[in-house]
Amino acid sequence: MKTPLPRWGRLSSALLAAACGLLIAARGHTEEPEDRRGQAGCPVRLESRGRCAEGGDCPVQLRLPPLTMELPQELGRIQEVLKEVQTLKDIVSSLSKSCQDCRLQADDNRDPEGHGDRGDDARVQELESQVHQLSSELRGAKDEIHELHGRLEQLSLVNMNNVENYVDSKMANLTFVVNSLDGKCPSKCPSQEEIQSPPVQHLIYKDCSDYYVIGRRSSETYRVTPDPRNSSFEVYCDMETMGGGWTVLQARLDGSTNFTRTWQDYKTGFGNLRREFWLGNDKIHLLTKSKEMILRIDLEDFNGVKLYALYDQFYVANEFLKYRLHIGSYNGTAGNALHFSKHYNHNLKFFTTPDRDNDRYPSGNCGLYYSSGWWFDACLSANLNGKYYHQKYKGVRNGIFWGTWPGMNQSQPGGYKSSFKQAKMMIRPKHFKPKLGSAHLSRYSLGEP
Numbered sequence: 017m018k019t020p021l022p023r024w025g026r027l028s029s030a031l032l033a034a035a036c037g038l039l040i041a042a043r044g045h046t047e048e049p050e051d052r053r054g055q056a057g058c059p060v061r062l063e064s065r066g067r068c069a070e071g072g073d074c075p076v077q078l079r080l081p082p083l084t085m086e087l088p089q090e091l092g093r094i095q096e097v098l099k100e101v102q103t104l105k106d107i108v109s110s111l112s113k114s115c116q117d118c119r120l121q122a123d124d125n126r127d128p129e130g131h132g133d134r135g136d137d138a139r140v141q142e143l144e145s146q147v148h149q150l151s152s153e154l155r156g157a158k159d160e161i162h163e164l165h166g167r168l169e170q171l172s173l174v175n176m177n178n179v180e181n182y183v184d185s186k187m188a189n190l191t192f193v194v195n196s197l198d199g200k201c202p203s204k205c206p207s208q209e210e211i212q213s214p215p216v217q218h219l220i221y222k223d224c225s226d227y228y229v230i231g232r233r234s235s236e237t238y239r240v241t242p243d244p245r246n247s248s249f250e251v252y253c254d255m256e257t258m259g260g261g262w263t264v265l266q267a268r269l270d271g272s273t274n275f276t277r278t279w280q281d282y283k284t285g286f287g288n289l290r291r292e293f294w295l296g297n298d299k300i301h302l303l304t305k306s307k308e309m310i311l312r313i314d315l316e317d318f319n320g321v322k323l324y325a326l327y328d329q330f331y332v333a334n335e336f337l338k339y340r341l342h343i344g345s346y347n348g349t350a351g352n353a354l355h356f357s358k359h360y361n362h363n364l365k366f367f368t369t370p371d372r373d374n375d376r377y378p379s380g381n382c383g384l385y386y387s388s389g390w391w392f393d394a395c396l397s398a399n400l401n402g403k404y405y406h407q408k409y410k411g412v413r414n415g416i417f418w419g420t421w422p423g424m425n426q427s428q429p430g431g432y433k434s435s436f437k438q439a440k441m442m443i444r445p446k447h448f449k450p451k452l453g454s455a456h457l458s459r460y461s462l463g464e465p
């Protein structure tokens with residue numbers, strides 16, 4: 017005999033969603049953060065289903081929670097890195113050859129002492145061997161990844177980022193070595209022009225704090241190069257808040273920029289750096305990779321209340337890892353809405369946009385429902401990219417939202433939702449020390465030993 021399975025697909029997803037408390041996006045009136053207290057994660061469930069046969073035998077369904085694992089697919093990236101190493105090695109050997117050619121020329125029309133040239137030659141060989149060593153270290157990194165592959169159960173995203181950073185720092189070092197080789201050739205070498213070598217970067221401002229350090233104190237746009245292998249780009253620097261040196265990632269102040277955008281828009285950034293904008297996930301990734309960063313969020317509501325949140329660590333992974341968010345511990349006055357509770361936690365979540373669903377809500381797209389790109393959970397206790405409302409509003413809570421704001425918890429389901437006048441996200445190196453009161457620096461002690 018055959019038990020019919022009517023509408024199981026739909027029924028099961030509804031049950032699963034209910035069991036996991038994931039109905040937030042589907043039902044506007046259940047979206048308050050505190051509605052979720054007391055619910056554990058989605059456990060393994062055994063439940064009866066369908067009509068019981070005579071004699072009490074009932075069909076039973078075993079449900080396992082979905083399992084998601086991050087596989088170290090940077091393996092593909094490593095191949096690219098090794099290719100890049102080969103290219104760099106080729107550059108080194110052609111540079112080395114051109115230096116030798118050039119030395120012969122130089123011997124013809126210069127003083128016979130020529131110690132410098134011999135020194136350069138030795139230097140080239142030394143650098144070449146360094147390059148070889150580095151490339152074998154890169155192979156070591158590859159092995160390391162293979163080993164990590166074998167220990168998947170212990171693998172967290174943070175580990176992967178460490179490996180990525182390790183490889184990246186080796187690459188940066190290698191690039192640096194090759195760049196310095198570029199300046200070692202005797203100056204009259206004619207073939208030097210033909211050699212395609214990376215430009216030597218003399219002054220690199222990785223983020224706003226580097227401009228602060230050289231004495232720039234006005235809040236405006238500056239050009240930064242967080243990673244010398246990528247092109248530089250403009251950022252807005254806040255040189256006033258809490259000592260200054262902040263690179264602004266996001267700003268809302270008047271609703272002039274639409275934040276309901278595609279994955280591609282959030283990737284490259286949009287808006288006006290002097291008003292409202294999203295800097296762009298690729299740039300945010302490079303900035304947070306170049307130095308250990310802290311995050312500051314400033315918020316102001318329409319009653320003039322201004323509060324802030326500080327996170328002592330902030331890292332956004334690359335596009336391959338879906339710009340996963342990593343935040344450290346909280347301090348501040350606005351409350352820890354990015355990590356509100358076990359079930360409302362934006363930390364370690366992927367980026368989701370209306371056209372790219374990477375959230376933890378199984379039956380829909382939080383980005384579509386809440387009209388923005390964000391590191392959605394299932395779905396949110398904070399969303400600074402929501403719509404800009406000029407006053408309180410009703411309906412779906414798709415405005416700029418910070419769940420720990422004073423009075424936020426009192427709003428009734430279906431009632432008015434509060435809105436924000438200003439929001440700003442910015443980062444600064446963790447070990448940055450603002451110079452407080454630099455007046456004494458201009459005083460020199462003259463005459464005293």
Ligand SMILES: *[C@@H]1O[C@H](CO)[C@@H](O)[C@H](O)[C@H]1NC(C)=O
Nearest residue numbers: 146150185188189190192193
């Ligand atoms: C490159 O690596 C070598 C050895 O690992 C180290 O001594 C050197 O300081 C590094 N250079 C840069 C620019 O990081």
Ligand SMILES: *[C@@H]1O[C@H](CO)[C@@H](O)[C@H](O)[C@H]1NC(C)=O
Nearest residue numbers: 273274275276277278387403
């Ligand atoms: C913002 O952009 C979205 C998607 O293009 C569009 O549907 C929406 O109407 C826009 N909102 C405003 C206020 O222009």
Ligand SMILES: *[C@@H]1O[C@H](CO)[C@@H](O)[C@H](O)[C@H]1NC(C)=O
Nearest residue numbers: 245246247249298299300302
């Ligand atoms: C940096 O370079 C990588 C690889 O070429 C590219 O995918 C990425 O978009 C670049 N990032 C920026 C901010 O230009």
Ligand SMILES: *[C@@H]1O[C@H](CO)[C@@H](O)[C@H](O)[C@H]1NC(C)=O
Nearest residue numbers: 258326328345346347348349
């Ligand atoms: C939070 O910040 C304040 C002000 O900077 C500081 O005094 C305090 O020690 C910080 N608390 C923690 C837990 O870091």
Ligand SMILES: *[C@@H]1O[C@H](CO)[C@@H](O)[C@H](O)[C@H]1NC(C)=O
Nearest residue numbers: 050420422423424425426427
């Ligand atoms: C809202 O939160 C505040 C402080 O977090 C608390 O004192 C108050 O009782 C809460 N109100 C409701 C209705 O839960």
Ligand SMILES: [Ca+2]
Nearest residue numbers: 373377380381
């Ligand atoms: Ca989803």
